[in-house]
Amino acid sequence: MERIASFQVDHNKLVPGMYLSRRDGDVATLDLRFKKPNTGDLLSNAELHSVEHIIATLLRNGRAKDAVIYFGPMGCQTGFYLLLDSRQVSDAQAVELVKEVFAAGAAYDGEMPGKSPVECGNYINLDVALAKAQCAAYCGIIQEWTAEKLAY
Secondary structure (H helix, E strand, O other), X not given: OOOOHHHHOOOXXXXXXXXXXXXXXXXXXXXXXXXXXXXXXXXXXXXXXHHHHHHHHHHHHOOOHHHEXXXXXXXXXXXXXXXXXXXXXXXXXXXXXXXXXXXXXHOOOOOOOOOOOOOOOOHHHOOHHHHHHHHHHHXXXXXXXXXXXXXX
């Protein structure tokens, strides 16, 4: 079988940041890497889940909501994938969008979105403080990121 694109990246050299993982037609997949792979330093299930709820909610209610296709955690627990319609958002705009939404996540002041048994299948491991801390840490990682730095 053909190896998928993300398995062709040398994860031993990959550092936290923001990368253009692939482009499929008009869909741009961004690799939002929080942790250095293969170090054992992973996001916990509660951190992944909490960041997912807040950032997905902010993205889908923000200025680029029509361009958002998907936001969710990586199975390896080192970050997230964000899929965007590249007809609506350029690479440079995507970088700014990610900076903006994670800054909003770090400053989030409210109840956890979707924290009920009706809205979520694992609502008990959601924690606003965990999400805010991870969003703030990621803001520090990407504060100087540009579209030119999106290449692995």
